[in-house]
Amino acid sequence: MVNKIVAALLMSLVGLANQVEAKDRPNIVWIVSEDNGARWLGAYGNPAKPTPTLDKMAAEGFLFTNTYASVPVCAPQRSTWITGINAISMGTQGMRSGFNVPDNIKFYPEIFREIAYYTSKGNDAKSDYNLRSPRNPNDTWNDPKKIVWENLKKNQPFIHVFNTHATHESRSFGGFNPEKDKVAKAQNLASYHPDLPGMHFVYDKYNKCLQKLDGEVAGWLKELEENGLAENTIVIYSSDHGGVLPRSKRYLYNSGTHCPLIVRIPQKFKHLYPAKQPGMKVDELVSFTDFPKTWLSLGGASAEQLKQMQGRVFLGSQKEAEPEYIFTFRNRMDDRMDMVRSVRDHKHLYIRNYMPFVPNGQFLPYTYNMEATRAWKQYFLDGKASKIESRFFGKDRASDEFYLYNEDYDNVKNVASAHQAEIKKMRQALREWQLKIFDSGFLSEYDMTKELRQHELTAYEYVRKPDLYPLAEYIDMADKSLEYDPSNIPLFVKSLDDKYIGKRHWSILGLLNLSFAGKLQADSKALAALESFVNREGESVLQQAYASWVLIREGKKSAGLAKIREIGKDKKYTRTMVNMLDWIDFNDIKPVAIEYFIKGEMGGVDATRVLASVLIEDGSPELAELTKQSESLRHKIKAKEGRIKKLKAGKEKKYSPERVQTEIKKAQAELDQYESERNEVLDKMRAFISQV
Structure with a gap:
């Protein structure tokens, strides 16, 4: 009995303590x-x-x-x-x-x-x-x-x-x-x-x-x-990130x-x-x-x-x-691939662009639902934008950006060349942080997914295993890829056969960056190694796409385009294809871009819109006009298909059964007309392929 009383007393005291603690x-x-x-x-x-x-x-x-x-x-x-x-x-x-x-x-x-x-x-x-x-x-x-x-x-x-x-x-x-x-x-x-x-x-x-x-x-x-x-x-207010006008959210x-x-x-x-x-x-x-x-x-x-x-x-x-x-940090935004990291203190913002060949303002369909984006891009395409206004859409992104943001809040004055000492210090700080938190971004999502399935691990677990994910070596190779130094070519070529998938990835990007800098100069050993790589069974498809891009740039166009076409046959590589067809110079990729657009099996409206933007912006006036017509008809076709589906599902409650059948017949006739018109447009677009 005494024990029960003591226990009850103790429980009361605990409850009282919890009440005090809560207050x-x-x-x-x-x-x-x-x-x-x-x-x-x-x-x-x-x-x-x-x-x-x-x-x-x-x-x-x-x-x-x-x-x-x-x-x-x-x-x-x-x-x-x-x-x-x-x-x-x-x-x-x-x-x-x-x-x-x-x-x-x-x-x-x-x-x-x-x-x-x-x-x-x-x-x-x-x-x-x-x-x-x-x-x-x-x-x-x-x-x-x-x-x-x-x-x-x-x-x-x-x-x-x-x-x-x-x-x-x-x-x-x-x-x-x-x-x-x-x-x-x-x-x-x-x-x-x-x-x-x-x-x-x-x-x-x-x-x-x-x-x-x-x-x-x-x-x-x-x-x-x-x-x-x-x-x-305590009341706390914050946003979830910055934004929202173009060149804010996502950057x-x-x-x-x-x-x-x-x-x-x-x-x-x-x-x-x-x-x-x-x-x-x-x-x-x-x-x-x-x-x-x-x-x-x-x-x-x-x-x-x-x-x-x-x-x-x-x-x-x-x-x-x-x-x-x-x-x-920044990586893939919707379907558009990228990899960027930044470091800041109270005065300086240092941005490391690991994929400098990717334009900041690459076409991202969702953002073009905003008039500000549409108007700005058209102003740029019309050649009216100033140097500062044009930079976002330009294709010459620097690998290093450095801003004195107390003087330049908008980050439009890249003063990297004058602040190499600070950049060196901040890059080292970035490296230490990446190693500390196990930055998983040195493998693409495609390759990471493949690795995780093979080893039956989560990404969190995988990147913490240096025998599978040697992060320090990956950072070293990524840094070398951004040196634009031809003396690295033998290392990059050798690394195409490395056992680690990440080292193969960054060696290819190193060769791509050298090509952009005009320093690869059709190196015969490098190109032979890349040709072998793109035809090797079991390699990363994304890496093979990058390697094909190098081949196209360096005069091995037939080999590169053949691989790009092969990749495009599989729907699961839509994201890879759409990004490549946007990034690669249109004069080099034109026939494949038109073929892929006409094929129309890209696994998503966003992919279609990206490719349409390529044909409209980079193609001839006639090709651009045909693309616009095709897109307009595609939207009409989609609307009519939706209308027919709604009618057949009985969602027009106000209609009699006879009226429903009449409306279905009318919508079907309009749909057939739009499809016929679009097929005519696509036939005209096919003619451009034979002209290449």
């Missing part, structure tokens, strides 16, 4: 907007001042001036956030990649639940964390779908995440009528954007998106207050990575202030990778619980030292 720990509300860089907020200098609520929140809290996204696109950033691990450390850096992660990788809501936090998301349809796991990240929240204030009041401490779509890139899409859509000129026009009505139209449209975001934030803060939770709740410039971060901390938790008093600015370098570790630290997570996290705690009693540098 001593803050609730956390994290508001995340999409696609807007820091300078869209009034508090960060937008002269339009579309965000009075957030500006007021900054005055009541702390505005962080040097916060940067880990990666400037949403899904890989969410992958980084949900785990606290950089996406490139897990293979999840490609947009919509979905690589598996090991079961022992915890998601941050799970750790919050371990420390007795209630976890919920509201106004948040974002469920794509760009990874696969035995556990669904959305199942790790107590409430993953909606905000229920009563639940939050009863289950303190809590973390609740709001995600607003008001500023998503898609909100800036749509048509533009220069006669009707007249707006004032943007006061914050970037120096690389031309002064065009369509450009100002999208600036104005996006400022209105910011106003809507601000209204949503005002409503949530009001509800927090009305429910009596404000005095116990490692300030416009794509510099993000807003505002933290409002109640008086009750003033010991957590990052500066002396509210209203002050915090200038420390902060990476988005730091966020989950910091939020968990505020909740009292232990060092053991935080050990998988790769960021640092930048706020609160467990605050860690500010780093000298922070790092960002």
Whole structure:
């Protein structure tokens, strides 16, 4: 009996201790907007001042001036956030990649639940964390779908995440009528954007998106207050990366990575202030990778619980030292391949372009739904753009970019040649970071997938095995590929037979870069080795495509084109084909590009649009016009097919059965006509193949 009384007493004391602990720990509300860089907020200098609520929140809290996204696109950033691990450390850096992660990788809501936090998301349809796991990240929240204030009041401490779509890139899409859509000129026009009505139209449209975001934030803060939770709740606001006008989202410039971060901390938790008093600015370098570790630290997570996290705690009693540098990364964006890394301190931004043959402004279909992109590209094609305005679409991207971003926020003055000492230091810092976090990007996604299947590993596990993924050697070879030094040719040729797939990859890119620099000079041994490589069974198809490109450039056109045609026969290599057909000089690839477009089996609308852009921009006026006609008819065909499908499914409820059959017959006749017209257009396009 005495033992039962003692046990009950102990349980009471534990419960009381937990109540006290709960009151001593803050609730956390994290508001995340999409696609807007820091300078869209009034508090960060937008002269339009579309965000009075957030500006007021900054005055009541702390505005962080040097916060940067880990990666400037949403899904890989969410992958980084949900785990606290950089996406490139897990293979999840490609947009919509979905690589598996090991079961022992915890998601941050799970750790919050371990420390007795209630976890919920509201106004948040974002469920794509760009990874696969035995556990669904959305199942790790107590409430993953909606905000229920009563639940939050009863289950303190809590973390609740709001995600607003008001500023998503898609909100800036749509048509533009220069006669009707007249707006004032943007006061914050970037120096690389031309002064065009369509450009100002999208600036104005996006400022209105910011106003809507601000209204949503005002409503949530009001509800927090009305429910009596404000005095116990830290409110955090950030975007998910920069954006949203062209040359921002997806790119490692300030416009794509510099993000807003505002933290409002109640008086009750003033010991957590990052500066002396509210209203002050915090200038420390902060990476988005730091966020989950910091939020968990505020909740009292232990060092053991935080050990998988790769960021640092930048706020609160467990605050860690500010780093000298922070790092960002870019890989495949939609179907467009690339590999870029950046390093920055308080003054300098160093960008390392591992694939300098890839234009920054390569055609990415989704972005062309925005009038600003369409207008800018046409202005460039018309030859009207200035040197600064043209650079984005140019094909002469430097392997090294270096900016003094306090003097050149728009990153338009590449001063790399004058800062070689700083570049050398920052490149070494980049290397050390890549080795520390196991940068998985030195293999293409194609090759990584092949390796993971062979070894039955996740990318996270694979890149941590030096006998399979010798990262230091890969970095060395990648660096050599960017030296443009002909004395490396024997090394590159020898490495075509290396046992490591990554060394073969970077040796081919080294030869490609030398070809662009005019330093390969049809080297007979190199070309013989490449011819052998493209015909070798079991090699990486992507690497064979790159090798074929070198052959085409160096006068072995028939051998190179034969391999490109062979690759194009298999639908699963659509991404490789579309990128190659866009990158390779049109005069060299013209017959294959036309054949592939006519074939029309590219496995996706985006692929078709990319190839159409190649034929329109690089082809003759007649070929361009035929391509436009074909695309117009393709859209009409698709619309009619959709119409017939809808009618047959009985979705036109207002129609009688007889009317439905009449409408189907009418739509089918129109469809047949459009298909006939398109076939005539494609026949005319075939004539261009025989002219080559």
